[in-house]
Amino acid sequence: MVALARKTLIYEWRRYLPASLAVAFSGMLLLVQLALVFGIFNGAAVYINASRGQIWAGYPGTQSIDLGRGIPRDTEMHLLADPQVAQVEPFQWVNGDWRGRRALGSVSVFVSGVDTAPDALAFARVIPPTLRALLNEPGAIIVDRADLPKLGISVGESGILNGYRVHLVGTTNGLRALGGVNIVASLATARRLNVGGDPRPAYYLVRLRDPGQAAAVAARLDPHGSERRYSVWTASTLAARTVHYWLFETGAGLGVVFMSLVVFLVGTVITSQTLMGAVAGSISEYATLNALGASRRALSRVVMEQAGWVGVAGLVGGGALSALALVVAHSQDVPVAITPLGTLACALLVMGITLLSGLLAVRTLRNADPAKLLR
Amino acid sequence: MSTATAIRARDLAKSFTVGKVSTRVLEGLSVDLAGGELTMLSGPSGCGKSTLLAILSGLERPDAGSVEALGEPVWYLNRKALQRFRLHHIGFVFQGFNLFPALNAVEQVELPLSYLDLGAAETRRRAEAALEEVGLSHRRKLRPAELSGGEKQRVAIARALAKQPQLLFADEPTSALDSVSGQTVIDILHRAARQHGTMVLCASHDPRLIAHADRVLRMEDGRVLADEYHPHPAVAEEPVA
């Protein structure tokens, strides 16, 4: 069998290059927009991602971490009963209203009440033990450095939170929230700020002896039945639930879908036009083959095989371009995050672009009329 | 040399309509063509030579009349059967060479053979033999861009001959070539008719070639005006280089 498709691609690569580039850039656009959106919405799960510990227990069915409600205090005992559990720690959630300088009005804030022990889990990745110890002072709070202008305050100054005077004892990085300002306080301070709210913790964080067992232990600790008073998730599951909730709550998820359709359309138009041009350029050769007895189906296979190789080249090129774009974004502190499922979806869309373009190019073969060769 | 009737065409009619104008191209044309003969179809431009070729070879459906090729009623076959018939029995040489730029000479010849499911070894053997027959064995690794016009047409002929078709149609095969190359091409077609008993029908208005035909059909206005046999056509003695 003469490898017509491949030999033509190699010999006339310039002709097919635009198609491969269109596929590659489509792939890159798809992946980068997805990575950006995931990167931004990962901020909604900062409480989980900035903390240590492998398991979270919270109100049954909670869809997003910021929707937590108080759960029974005996949850802690239940969790500690499991031999794998090494440490359990309460996490208090308080919605607040901040008043700093008069000119800035009020700002809605999320207060996280955390354990102040040196080995505490909550925000352990962004608050070192020395800074955390400062929270022991009543009314002490920590915020992200980037949120200072919003609050109109600097370290050592104070403001009014839910009617109580609090003062800023330090700042850190990596605490930024989506749609508000995160404020970290001790459990005691948080309890005082929680005027009229549920005094019970919204979550319990769990550290396991063997982090590799997280999924199995979470499944075992999660209470079954309709009477359950709390749910148990692995940290990554709760983070994923939160990101998904925000994606669809804000409409950003639909935006991603819409943008993907646009990229798919543009990619298909350019790729198919290039392939159609290539087929049209060889139309009398194809017609000759048809006159000599090669079936339409056989000719279509040649075109589809070419589309397939163009797609493979585009996929490889798109992968390289995406990797480059993500590395650059990362180095510039642009929030990006990719998931295996998202990457797979992008790859499938790219193959869809190729397949559809190939099918459109096959239609051009209809012009391969051998009778036209006799004139 | 076989003289069995390879093609029997009766009362062929064909007209083309462009806009509101309808042109009659063929009018009640009947012809019998024999295997082993090189028949030249000559006549002024636009008289319907190519159209007749297309109808006889199963590429263009006539408005009326019948074509029987190798005993098959060509225009009663469905599209698939017609394609199979062309695959197994018919070779074409066109004015344009229509070679794939990416393939070398052997691959050009192998390509249509590959649809016959002969197996790799037999396909290669036949392709090499066909190139040998047109005197291009030494050019077998070259692509079209590296071949002269005459050589390209010989590759195209090898591609048509390698299938060992009983019917070979050539439309103006020499019009893009200089006279020596044209001579070579017509000699190859002639030998194909003699050695393999192939029916060769060649449309051309090149008067130099007429002397080499076994039979000359002169067409005008959609009819055959004259039908002449040449008992001893001129055959080049020296083998093609």
Ligand SMILES: Nc1ncnc2c1ncn2[C@@H]1O[C@H](COP(=O)(O)OP(=O)(O)OP(=O)(O)O)[C@@H](O)[C@H]1O
């Ligand atoms: N597809 C078509 N549509 C309309 N008219 C056509 C078509 N094919 C052929 N014709 C007309 O039919 C007539 C005969 O055409 P044909 O190609 O058979 O001539 P020819 O004898 O081969 O001429 P030449 O020697 O110039 O190749 C011409 O007048 C041409 O315009």
Ligand SMILES: [Mg+2]
């Ligand atoms: Mg013609």
